[in-house]
Amino acid sequence: MSVPLRQQFDVALYIMKQKLRGNKYYPLVLMLEPLFRCNLACAGCGKIDYPDEILNQRMSVEDCLTAVDECDAPVVSIPGGEPLLHREIDQIVKGIIARKKYVYLCTNALLMEKKMHLFQPSPYFTWSVHLDGDQSDHDRSVCQDGVYDKAEQAIKNALAKGFRVNINATLFNNASAERMANFFDHMMDIGLNAMTVSPGYAYERAPDQEHFLNRQTTKNLFRDLFRLGKERVKQGKTKWRFSQSSLYMDFLSGNQTYECTPWGNPTRNIFGWQRPCYLLGEGYVKTFKELIETTEWDKYGTGKYEKCADCMVHCGYEPTAANDAMRNPLKTLLVALRGPKTEGAMAKDIDLSQQRPADYVFSKHVQEALSKVHAEKIRQAKLPETVEAAE
């Protein structure tokens, strides 16, 4: 796992404190989405299918920092949309760093060079660049030519300026293990700090529904990848550095039976606190406390809910792996040293026969949010001139 020792220590200390306090529902990573607007329209994206009135909404700096304080997770990931489109993104990042939280600023890198001067290298700050593979794989994934080249150049410049830079790669069922392995080698060669790799979640609102991975295909793909990774180390190439834990990678390779921990990466966006997780928007509440106390957590996860059937995404399963690592340090050490098992029988998977059917609630919360936007517009239009002048 290629996360700085200081960060590993702070996160481990945080988990120990939560366990000593007897907290079961504690967050590890806050997923903070300050806007949904993006300057790309990727085929596998489930985040941007909203009317303009929603895409034009922004969380204020104050709302973002209140969310960070409420949740108090040691790590804050800022995805989107494209966070660099937010005019005050530098203030949001500064405020989070001032609270000594580790920030991952996710970006498709189109604006990274232009906005890099707004940020400073810090042990608390990491760029997380969306790159789904080599030039041809990535440009196909984001449905636009030339994006890979811009992203790689921005990564190199950020590294040269002393920033920590990761990539986040989503794999679909058209990924070739050999090509991805070559891409990982290249990322190590340019000096990237670490990679986050995840199987694509089958967002119901994504335009391309054909290329999402099911669980068995995910496990086979990751076994193929790690087999190639081990061969490359034997050939003297650099070992791939991942920002995910070794046990999560072992899970992706079919060697662990894990249940989802949806509260581990809670999500706050313009709608409020999202239940149950980053991937599913099944309802929203105003406070983090309300999210934790009123969400029926047992209704979600693989084997419990149809929409979770194929999910192996880090936002649900990395917190499970982190818990397992605390309980089983020896197992963790052995997997970290040897890498995930790539041969032999896989761990038994979760039975899907009792899962409840999918509930389609997307339109309802979008309608509610639109009503709020319209009500606010009417309220603004009715403000007396004196108040507008004072503003």
Ligand code: SF4
């Ligand atoms: S860059 Fe990210 S947020 Fe933007 S369209 Fe692509 S997947 Fe969606």
Ligand code: SF4
């Ligand atoms: S399995 Fe967990 S992380 Fe995945 S969609 Fe379901 S609740 Fe969300």
